[in-house]
Amino acid sequence: MIGTALIVGAGPMLSTLLAKFLIKEGMDVVLAARDTQKRSSICKEIGAEAV
Structure with missing residues (x-):
């Protein structure tokens, strides 16, 4: 594993x-x-899990 990225304000285009x-x-x-x-x-x- 390289690390963890946090994407804040996730939307349907760039964030995806x-x-x-x-x-x-x-x-x-x-x-x-x-x-x-x-x-x-x-x-x-x-293909991720929403929690």
């Missing part, structure tokens, strides 16, 4: 692409968003 890239590079990714539905859909798209 960044998360996918960082995961490919071996990083753990944490997404923070006020809108839990957006966060859940991003997690579903990148």
Whole structure:
């Protein structure tokens, strides 16, 4: 593992692409968003778990 990235204000475009890239590079990714539905859909798209 390289490390952990925190993406604050996660949205459906840039944040999603960044998360996918960082995961490919071996990083753990944490997404923070006020809108839990957006966060859940991003997690579903990148194959992650929303908690």
